[in-house]
Amino acid sequence: MNEKILLHMCCGPCSITTVQTLQDQGYEVTGLYYNPNIHPLTEYAKRRDGCLEVAEKLGFKVLVKDGEYRPQDWFRAVAYRENNRCFHCYANRLERTASIAKRGGFDCFSTTLLYSKFQKHDDIAALGRDLEGGKTRFLYHDFREGWKEGIALSKEWGIYRQQYCGCLYSENERYHKELRTE
């Protein structure tokens, strides 16, 4: 019997080769869209819809946690810790993923954040291992190996491609050149 994995999904493009890799390895994939770190809400919705399009293409289901989209809680979690905000952001999303995976009887959980060259893999792996429990383990895989193919497929399939990581801080960093200096 195939192992069941709950895969936290941050966006469509990061999910494509991640899910293909897992399916090729024989995992039964269920996606989870839980991302209170994505601002504003319209951006959150575009990325959610991108995930659902990928799920349709690759034939797996996604649990969508729109009811838990509360940016105010996320901002409280990172307040005064902005310089280390990514760690707390990973923790927030992985904790929720692990909790649902354990309750749902999944064999393992992982995240499409491990597809990104911009995320801190060591932090994500350490957090994931800390959250293992019962029969549910964290699956670390370096999904960056599918980076180029994932980009090409996301363009070919017309999946929404974001321009910044997710939070307002990252949007500010991405577009700070728009600010006039004088």
Ligand code: SF4
């Ligand atoms: S930059 Fe990305 S990972 Fe870091 S806090 Fe913002 S949304 Fe989260």
